[in-house]
Amino acid sequence: MMQSIAVQGLISMVSHIVFIIITWRLLQEIRFEGIFKKSKVFEARLFLIFVTITIGTTVSRFFLDFLVWSQQLVNLF
Numbered sequence: 001m002m003q004s005i006a007v008q009g010l011i012s013m014v015s016h017i018v019f020i021i022i023t024w025r026l027l028q029e030i031r032f033e034g035i036f037k038k039s040k041v042f043e044a045r046l047f048l049i050f051v052t053i054t055i056g057t058t059v060s061r062f063f064l065d066f067l068v069w070s071q072q073l074v075n076l077f
Contacts, residue, residue, distance in 0.1 A: 015064055020056030027052055 027048060036044035 012060075012064055015060045016057055019060040019063075020053060023056035023059070024052045027055075 032044060032048065036047075
């Protein structure tokens, strides 16, 4: 039982990191220069980090929930 919880935790951590990295790479392609002033580079970068974490974590949580739901379908029949 404890090993199953540990594996689930590891899968969750890896999933979150992978989706955060994917989101970061995708957001790097979007030009945000028009939104932020040139003197606010630190604020723009910090905003981009927070948006990346938020989107990446949300997408990861969706896939992890979907995985759990698909495993629960076995109990349907």
